[in-house]
Amino acid sequence: xxxxxxxxxxxxSKAQREQFLEEKKRWYTFAAICSLFxxxxxxFIFINSRFNHTISERTNTISEIIKKTEELKSQGKIxxxxxxxxNLYKMETSRVFWADKLIALSQITPDDMAITKIEFKGGRLNxxxxxxxxxxxxxxxxxEDFMKRIENNExxxxxxxxxxxxxxxxxxxxxxxxxxxxxxAKLRKK
Numbered sequence: 001x002x003x004x005x006x007x008x009x010x011x012x013s014k015a016q017r018e019q020f021l022e023e024k025k026r027w028y029t030f031a032a033i034c035s036l037f038x039x040x041x042x043x044f045i046f047i048n049s050r051f052n053h054t055i056s057e058r059t060n061t062i063s064e065i066i067k068k069t070e071e072l073k074s075q076g077k078i079x080x081x082x083x084x085x086x087n088l089y090k091m092e093t094s095r096v097f098w099a100d101k102l103i104a105l106s107q108i109t110p111d112d113m114a115i116t117k118i119e120f121k122g123g124r125l126n127x128x129x130x131x132x133x134x135x136x137x138x139x140x141x142x143x144e145d146f147m148k149r150i151e152n153n154e155x156x157x158x159x160x161x162x163x164x165x166x167x168x169x170x171x172x173x174x175x176x177x178x179x180x181x182x183x184x185a186k187l188r189k190k
Contacts, residue, residue: 096159096187104155113146116180123187125160133177139168143181150185160185 102118109115110131117128131142143165150156150163157163166182 101156101159104153105150108146108149108153108156110146110149113142125185125187126166127183127185128180129183130178130180133170133179139170139179139181142179143168143183146181147183150183159188161188162186 105115105118105127109129113129113131115127115129117126119126119128129146131146133139133142147163147165150160163183163185166184168179168181171178171180
């Protein structure tokens with residue numbers, strides 16, 4: 001005979017215990033989600049206050065700059081002497097725009113030639129270049145062609161005079177004959 005034992009001291013059944021644990025898990029999940037929302041909300045409030053602080057600081061800085069500018073405008077009158085105006089005129093008329101010169105130099109340089117060094121010192125512009133010599137080309141013909149290109153270019157030539165050949169050197173590589181040379185141009189006095 002089999003006996004069934006029933007414990008009458010139990011106040012909660014197994015099904016009730018499982019339901020209670022499941023309900024507890026739901027409350028923990030709910031609490032975790034709520035705490036994430038609260039932390040996110042606090043973080044957004046912090047970020048917003050920092051942005052507001054930064055914006056107010058920049059607004060104050062801008063207003064201070066505007067105020068100081070207005071004070072300087074109302075206080076100061078700039079007194080320029082004739083000498084100051086003449087010095088500015090001399091500087092502007094004797095100024096060389098190097099960007100235009102370098103663009104012009106790049107346009108007149110042949111495809112088989114490379115500019116290796118540009119140096120401006122003591123009112124003289126020295127241009128060093130390397131060119132690939134063809135089979136029937138002469139060294140001086142390459143240099144003369146480059147110098148003629150410089151002389152014929154209006155943008156480059158308007159500030160320089162006396163464009164002359166400085167030195168020449170012939171080098172040999174495995175397959176080609178290379179010519180390195182230097183051209184010098186004096187700056188025009190204005």
